[in-house]
Amino acid sequence: MGRHHWEQNQGQFDGEEPVGRFRLLLGRGALICVVLAVLAWLSTSLLLSPRGGGLEPLAEVPLAGTLPLLPQAPPGAVPSTRASTGQAGASGALDPSLREDVPAPTPSTDLLVIHVAGAVRDPGIYKLPSGARAYEAIEAAGGLDKDADASSLNLAALVQDATRLYVPRKGEQPGLQPPGTGPGISQAPPGSGEPDAKINVNTADAAALQELPGIGPALAANIIDFRSANGPFSSVADLDAVSGIGPVMLKRLEPLVGFR
Incomplete structure (x- = not known):
């Protein structure tokens, strides 16, 4: 009797142990499901509404093709170095150190000594640069006079x-001018010691005398009057006796006048 009662009680205990273990596992599984559900809900809420409000649209990101293009230089234009170097001053001029050193052209030191005479406003001797033309010599002498006839000149x-x-005057015959290097231009012949076409003060009229530098109508009249009263001049020194002519003018007239 006693053994049967103990075995009956033991069988009762053995049947209750699986039921309790199952309940424990079921409770743990339910707890895990609840935790996972809460985590899923929190994750979804944070993703869809990080600030607790409604859904906000994402900002539009400009595509590479919609970016503004930089201005392009026209064909053949040289890119400016101002922006790349940063050396430009407030006035926009480049730093002198950036400029290429270009040697300045060396002016010619050769000068020509020319006697410009005839129908010009200020006849006389002028110094012109090498390679000067006839028109430049006339411009140096003040330009053509109002009665000048430049049609026979090669300017x-x-x-x-x-x-x-x-420069001949109107009515003068160009053929009467001494031969030279061109129309109206005379040059000393080779081997001669003095320039050609000197003005003969013993035969020149008032117009011809006024071609000499510094001689105007009044002084030309004095020369003619002195020549008529005292005879022809024989040298430059004789001109010193004419009223209005001094040592400085004699020095200027010496290479330009003749007495034959």
Whole structure:
């Protein structure tokens, strides 16, 4: 009797143990499901509404093709170095250190001594740069006079050193001018010791005398009057006796006048 009662009680205990274990596992599984559900809900809420409000649209990201293009230089234009170097001043001029050193052209030191005479406003002796033309010599002498006849002149002719450029007046015969390097331009012949076409003060009239530098109508009249009263001049020194002519003018007239 006693053994049967103990075995009956033991069988009762053995049947209750699986039921309790099942309940424990079921409770743990339910707890895990609840935790996972809460985590899923929190994750979804944070993703869809990080600030607790409604859904906000994402900001539009500009595509590469919609970016503004930089201005392009026109064909053949040289890119400016101002932006790349940063050396430009407030006035926009480049730093002198960035400029290429370009040697300045060396002016010619050769000068031509030309006697411009005839129908010009200020006849006389002028110094012109090498390669000067006839029109430049006339411009140096003040330009053509109102009664000048330049139709027989080659204004584009090159003038040479120690030459005389004569501008004829209206009515004068160009053929009467001494032969030279061109129309109206006379040059000393080779081997001669003095320039050609000197003005003969013993035969020249008032107009011819006024071609000499510094001689105007009054002084030309004094020369003619002195020549008529005292005879022809024999040298430059004789001109010193004419009223209005001094040592400075004699020095200027010496290479330009003749007495034959």
